[in-house]
Amino acid sequence: MHRRTVTLTLLLLALLPLTALRTTRAADERPNIIFVLTDDQAPTAAGFTGNPQLKTPNMDRIAREGATLTNAFVVTPVCSPSRASLVTSRYGSELGIVDWINPRSEPELGLEPELVTWVELLQQAGYATSLCGKWHLGTADRYHPTQQGYDHFMGIRDGGCPPKDATLEIDGRNVRTSGFIVDIITDHALEFIDEHKDGPFLVSLHYREPHSAWLPTRDEDWLPYKDIDPVIPNPDFPLLDIQKVKRWTREYYASCASVDRNLGRVLSRLDELGIADNTVVIFTSDHGYHNGHHALWFKGNAHWLLTELPEQEWDNIPPRRRPNLFDQALRVPTAVRWPARIAAGTVVDEVVSNLDWFPTLLAMADVEIPADVTVRGRNIVPLLEGKEVDWDNDLYCEYSMHHGATTHMRGWRTPAWKLMIDFASPGRAELYDLVNDPEETTNLIDSTEPRVVAVRTMLEEKIRQRMAEIGDEVATSR
Template sequence: MRRLLSLMLPLTALVLLWTSVARAAERPNILFIFTDDQAPWALGKSGDPNARTPNLDRLFSEGAYLTNNFTVTPVCSPSRTSLISSRYGTEMGITDWIRSRNEAELGLDPATPVWPRLLRDAGYQTALIGKWHLGTLDRFHPKQFGYEYFMGFREGGTSPKNPRLEVNGRMQTVRGLTTDILTDETIRWLRLRDPKQGPFAVSLHYRAPHARWLPVRDEDWSPFEKLDPTIPNPDFPKLDTERVRRMTREYLASTAGVDRNVGKLLEELRLLGLEDNTIVIFSSDHGYNMGHNGIWHKGNGHWVLTEPPAATENIPKGQRPNMYDHSIRIPTAVRWPGVTSPGTVIDETTSNLDWFPTLLEMAGVDLPEDVVVRGRSIVPLLKGQIPDDWDNDFYAEYSTHHQSHTHMRMYRTPEWKLVRDFLNPERDELYNLQDDPAETRNLIGDDSPQVRQVIAELHEKILQRMREINDPVLETLER
């Protein structure tokens, strides 16, 4: 009897292992494509006359187009913190982009619960190819957060051509265009992975279309080389229209390079027979301005004027920190074969905080009870269901400390947006998004009863969110 039990125990373990692998094989693969500085307006699907993005347009049409997806902080590092942890940057001590040369000790705490680690522990093969920007020291390495494989760069940027990348644990110069290199590496990883080891969750984090935009391939540049692009507000006072035109051409060419490579990836999934069982997500870390409201760049924007406003105590000349919709809105699509109907348009408000619970639900992985997440799963929306309690209000934050010094906190409803700068209260802003979607008329000084009531209500909502996440800026307000 004892001998029979000893034989049965290994057999039972084998059955459990086989069952686990079989269940893992039924789970969908996940390809998460993440760009840097991608503007929603630089997308043919959005109707922009300058954009040429046929592959992205197809992807957005084959699944769900999330028209109101936002980042909670419109700059690289804190946005990526929220993506991977579903927490605000102020909670993680990362409130602005990490400048490695004088913030070498700054990075995301490796003990932070993150979805790549939970997916890996659930049997997914995980990889990150491309940009990290959540700490450069080894203790902040992507492999500390559940990515089994990493090839790319830990810092905030690299060259668009012949980049310095970490390959097999060593930094080296890789010849070619960065966007193409990262795509080719993703394809190589997909081809070499062992399907018997479970499904995959691979994140491809492009550098593009982050400046510097050129060089690009000739085929990406030729449609824009002689383009006279449409400028969103050419009559903006003192707008440097020639500079805006030149930057627009270069930016759109970089975006075209992303589009061409996304098409290459989608075709590879088809050739490998993975198309029907792979969720493809396309998103970005934040939006971008190109002459909109007189600025270019993102939340730490720069004036693009022939005569920028004078400097103030905390805002250098030429700087325009902001929480405009063009900075916080992200172009986002989800293609989920067999679940999300092609041509789905989701207008409900979502954010980068939502990816953590969403990806776990997609993969059939339970969220541990002791893990705090600020986001919510968007799976019901992707299935065509709108929960009755879905809240379309949105809270965001950005404390700048490099070029400028601010403590911006924002509350947005479908109709109104209030931006408080608790360090520079003279910069407070209020916009009626229904009447003024381009955010051209700041109503903060309007003394009408309706406006005063809106300001009071949204201000209280800002303070409530700050209390919920224990925002350290509250301490300065209560002194």
């Protein structure tokens, strides 16, 4: 053999291991993902969002060491449709899931298996996938999380369970557990992380907290709040039941603290395993929550917290209910840490929504979205990396409530204005000037000021156009 040929052959053989190493390293460099989703967490219920009374050092750590998203929203302010939008990047009205799924009255309702989720695309790309916690997208076997991309599931398929000693699905069996659910769910998530530490893995850690019931919690979570005098948002609201708001706020804070304590366990484990730098940790919630804001409690299906209930103008809405698309119900506390790509202390002020997680997580994992999959959201990785992006800060939102009241609320929010029209209640609409009235206290829907009338007309047109785009026939003819 010619010397040059021999030399070239030896050189190619020498390079083969290096090439293989590069291929393996490229695969290994795909980030692990831990997606922490709390249930019913107000945008004001975290230290990093400005609450000085609620101590959340681990939530704050994610924000401090990564990016805080100050204008993160959901498109439906209630559990099941929000979770459906999260995994599919579609509106609940497109999926037939418009209110929380009641397994007793709606046992056959759920997220259809033929719908593509970002979880299954990660699974197909080689990610080990686990859901620990709450699903609430159908209890029938055909809607099981393992039919939607999860290799492993433990937790609850329906909407809730007691905070302690609950029955959970573990290894395909219903098991009566002993202990606090927030701790047990975290235990299983940590086990999965340990088993798949070489990655890449996805852990969806869906806590039931701070959903009611808030107590009992561990003493270490309850005692710091047991005797505080919580600051409440609307203490001068006429007929507000201040004592109930304060009592419930104390209990609610303890439940938030139990999440934060367990979040600390997760962050510590990543440090111990040496995989924190290339692990994306996302902290967010399935929707916002009223803790006395507007004299309300709960989310988009809120109740009045008054000593006397107001008269109700609409027969389809009971007096105790206050269906709403307020920012307090739509905005969620959100932070993302990924040391390998996101600079510590990053602040993202652009408006993002839960529709955006689908393209964002796939972009992080370098997984392409199939051409035949409809995605309503946008990739926010450039925002997280601090890049200048031409970004549309408008938000379309919806909630067709049918548990406890009947509504077809559709809304459009810009940085300056928000319009809500309830097509199930003729005449029920709300218009807020968010620049001068960010707390949404003064409804301008009946204003005859030309500027305000023009804004209302413009926003209503945007609502109807979006409804037509997504095939929402609830009210397009009205």
